[in-house]
Amino acid sequence: MNEQAIQEQYQHIVNLLEQKRLKEAQVQLEAFLWNCNDWTLRNRLEQAKVSYQYMLQYMRQGVNDPERQKLYRQLLAETWELAEQTRISLLDEVSTRYYHSLHKNKKNIVAGYGMSSWLKVLESFPDDMAVCQLMPDNKQSLDSALQRHEGTAQYLFLTTWGNSGWTVEEEQEARLYLESELLPVNDLCLFTGAILLSLMECFDPRKFSWLLDAATHADTQVNQRALVIIAIILHIHSNRLRLYPELMAKLSLLDEDGSFGKQLNRVYIQLLRSRETEKIDKKMREEIIPEMMKNVTIMRNMKYGFEENIDEDDRNPDWEKAFEESGLGDKIREMNELQLEGADVYMSTFAQLKSYPFFQNPHNWFYPFDMQHSSIIREFGLKPTGENAVLSLILQSGFFCNSDKYSLCFTMAHIPQAQRNMMLSQMTSQDLNELMDESKSSSLRQYALRPDVISNQYIHDLYRFFKLSQRRHEYRDIFKEEIALHHIPALKDILCKPELLATIADFHFRKEHPAEALSIYKEITDMNHADAEIFQKTGYCLQKEKRYKEAIEAYRKADVLKPDHVWTIRHLATCHRQLRDFATALEYYRKAEAMQPENRNLPFLIGSCLAEQERYEEALQCFFKLDFMENDCIKAWRAIGWCSFVSGKFEQAMRYYNKILALKPLSTDYLNAGHAALLLGNMEKAAELYGKATSESGNRETFLEMFDKDKEMLIKLGVDEKDIPLIRDFGLTAD
Numbered sequence: 001m002n003e004q005a006i007q008e009q010y011q012h013i014v015n016l017l018e019q020k021r022l023k024e025a026q027v028q029l030e031a032f033l034w035n036c037n038d039w040t041l042r043n044r045l046e047q048a049k050v051s052y053q054y055m056l057q058y059m060r061q062g063v064n065d066p067e068r069q070k071l072y073r074q075l076l077a078e079t080w081e082l083a084e085q086t087r088i089s090l091l092d093e094v095s096t097r098y099y100h101s102l103h104k105n106k107k108n109i110v111a112g113y114g115m116s117s118w119l120k121v122l123e124s125f126p127d128d129m130a131v132c133q134l135m136p137d138n139k140q141s142l143d144s145a146l147q148r149h150e151g152t153a154q155y156l157f158l159t160t161w162g163n164s165g166w167t168v169e170e171e172q173e174a175r176l177y178l179e180s181e182l183l184p185v186n187d188l189c190l191f192t193g194a195i196l197l198s199l200m201e202c203f204d205p206r207k208f209s210w211l212l213d214a215a216t217h218a219d220t221q222v223n224q225r226a227l228v229i230i231a232i233i234l235h236i237h238s239n240r241l242r243l244y245p246e247l248m249a250k251l252s253l254l255d256e257d258g259s260f261g262k263q264l265n266r267v268y269i270q271l272l273r274s275r276e277t278e279k280i281d282k283k284m285r286e287e288i289i290p291e292m293m294k295n296v297t298i299m300r301n302m303k304y305g306f307e308e309n310i311d312e313d314d315r316n317p318d319w320e321k322a323f324e325e326s327g328l329g330d331k332i333r334e335m336n337e338l339q340l341e342g343a344d345v346y347m348s349t350f351a352q353l354k355s356y357p358f359f360q361n362p363h364n365w366f367y368p369f370d371m372q373h374s375s376i377i378r379e380f381g382l383k384p385t386g387e388n389a390v391l392s393l394i395l396q397s398g399f400f401c402n403s404d405k406y407s408l409c410f411t412m413a414h415i416p417q418a419q420r421n422m423m424l425s426q427m428t429s430q431d432l433n434e435l436m437d438e439s440k441s442s443s444l445r446q447y448a449l450r451p452d453v454i455s456n457q458y459i460h461d462l463y464r465f466f467k468l469s470q471r472r473h474e475y476r477d478i479f480k481e482e483i484a485l486h487h488i489p490a491l492k493d494i495l496c497k498p499e500l501l502a503t504i505a506d507f508h509f510r511k512e513h514p515a516e517a518l519s520i521y522k523e524i525t526d527m528n529h530a531d532a533e534i535f536q537k538t539g540y541c542l543q544k545e546k547r548y549k550e551a552i553e554a555y556r557k558a559d560v561l562k563p564d565h566v567w568t569i570r571h572l573a574t575c576h577r578q579l580r581d582f583a584t585a586l587e588y589y590r591k592a593e594a595m596q597p598e599n600r601n602l603p604f605l606i607g608s609c610l611a612e613q614e615r616y617e618e619a620l621q622c623f624f625k626l627d628f629m630e631n632d633c634i635k636a637w638r639a640i641g642w643c644s645f646v647s648g649k650f651e652q653a654m655r656y657y658n659k660i661l662a663l664k665p666l667s668t669d670y671l672n673a674g675h676a677a678l679l680l681g682n683m684e685k686a687a688e689l690y691g692k693a694t695s696e697s698g699n700r701e702t703f704l705e706m707f708d709k710d711k712e713m714l715i716k717l718g719v720d721e722k723d724i725p726l727i728r729d730f731g732l733t734a735d
Contacts, residue, residue: 010087077243102162115173123182125149146374157363160194166206193366224455241490284348353407365465369405379413398448401460498529514544532562548575616647667696687730
């Protein structure tokens with residue numbers, strides 16, 4: 001069988017299991033196993049088949065078995081596990097993916113050389129490094145300690161990744177890693193990364209149980225990584241956990257006080273936010289960076305004027321003005337806001353800096369940044385001083401994810417020393433003192449230790465691995481997928497709480513995903529927990545989806561709960577106007593105007609509704625009011641011109657169209673002015689204006705289309721229908 005056939009057969013079996021068609025799934029799995037040489041799997045399937053056969057037989061005989069559902073669930077889980085192991089075993093023979101080479105190598109591990117022995121090596125590393133620091137000149141002992149530690153960590157990572165199912169003994173050994181007080185935290189973090197990759201390939205209840213324990217680990221670096229991985233694995237294997245009641249119970253126990261659900265919900269939002277990274281990346285590449293390059297002279301002069309003269313040591317206000325007028329100020333502020341909310345704004349910067357040899361090894365993408373990593377010591381020494389100490393402090397902050405910190409170090413190391421010194425000299429002594437100030441540096445470190453920062457930076461690390469690593473095409477990219485953790489059966493009781501769902505819906509709302517936000521707001525409404533704000537947002541989402549009747553229903557409910565809120569009133573008016581119910585829209589706009597008499601937009605909207613009802617005299621009063629409120633209001637002039645024209649006040653119409661033509665006319669303004677000239681009997685002027693309408697509209701077809709829309713109105717106002725084709729040709733023949 002080739003890869004595609006194996007995957008299709010496996011998926012067919014999974015579909016049967018999801019539909020609880022166990023008998024058919026076992027028959028299909030038996031056929032699937034004929035291609036596999038693993039007799040252990042065949043024996044396990046045979047036992048499962050026999051157990052199911054006996055269960056059905058007892059049921060036919062009317063035997064009351066209180067354990068029946070429990071056994072049935074176990075058989076579903078066992079059959080699914082066997083199908084997965086069969087798929088992996090068959091793919092080992094035909095696939096070129098790195099995972100399958102690791103899985104095959106599992107058989108070659110030397111007996112007695114496993115997780116417990118690797119743990120001892122890793123636990124000894126802090127002592128080894130302490131000895132090396134006492135002998136700074138003994139480079140050989142340092143290299144040996146680093147090589148031993150990093151080689152063991154790599155071996156642990158790769159063997160864990162390639163292990164599709166822990167034995168009871170392996171699970172016990174893995175728990176020692178969580179219990180160890182000597183194991184460096186970075187190594188435990190690396191171990192959790194390997195478990196993520198392993199579980200993505202194949203669900204293993206023992207590894208998932210280990211993750212649930214890791215989520216309660218005392219170290220924030222560990223528990224936050226475990227939390228992110230739990231979310232990802234439940235997204236990938238959304239229907240598996242309910243087959244393992246002991247795991248469901250363990251998960252439920254974690255959320256006994258509700259804190260786990262709040263943390264998981266925060267990770268949920270961070271995962272959703274990561275899907276915005278491509279948009280941010282595109283904005284950086286196509287808008288912000290080119291804009292910065294264009295305005296490089298502004299940026300260069302932003303700091304000082306004549307530095308030798310202390311009296312003139314200030315900013316030129318013209319530079320700030322130029323900076324704002326360039327539009328760059330708004331874009332940078334937008335990026336700062338995105339960064340503050342946790343968005344990944346550095347992806348575009350660091351995407352080009354992942355070609356260093358360090359990133360050719362998959363496990364290095366999962367290793368937390370460590371100044372004691374051999375690749376960093378090689379470039380900056382064991383105890384960074386001078387500018388390296390400043391760099392070290394920056395790297396301890398939470399501004400960059402671990403992967404980007406490594407990239408930054410390697411990039412700095414490749415910059416000649418003279419240029420590095422120059423970059424450092426750009427920082428004033430005040431900047432340096434502030435950075436090295438104990439309280440400031442302490443707050444930077446504290447920020448980096450916040451749980452939300454750690455989980456967010458870990459997601460950024462994972463994003464880079466799945467988007468940029470050499471073998472990225474071999475992995476399932478969850479960042480391309482729709483993520484809806486609250487729909488996963490195992491998380492229903494944990495995440496389907498109104499206060500948590502509201503934060504997810506609000507995230508979608510802010511990011512202008514109306515369909516996703518609407519779906520969740522409706523779930524909250526169905527729980528009878530909706531307030532006026534929820535109904536307002538529901539209405540707004542429906543309005544964005546052009547579902548105006550439903551939007552009106554939602555807005556009315558908001559109005560009942562929070563009467564006479566001007567925002568609700570205005571949106572009710574807008575929806576009625578979109579449905580061409582201008583009479584009702586007018587009522588709401590007038591109500592809004594009574595609340596906001598200074599609002600300049602409302603007279604225009606009221607006038608528009610009156611005009612649509614052919615109440616032109618009343619409409620004109622509204623537009624005159626707007627013209628009085630605002631200087632040179634072309635919008636008001638345009639409306640006055642048209643209402644005057646259709647109500648037969650051609651001279652007044654012409655007067656206002658002339659005012660528009662003197663400022664910023666559109667092709668429709670030339671057309672309407674032509675109509676007014678025509679009705680005033682000025683054929684020469686009409687022909688000239690129609691000609692300009694044609695040239696401004698870009699082509700003759702557009703002009704003809706605009707003219708034909710007004711044909712009925714012209715006839716109604718007294719133009720002979722027989723003359724219409726001739727008049728229309730004015731626009732096509734005028735010079």
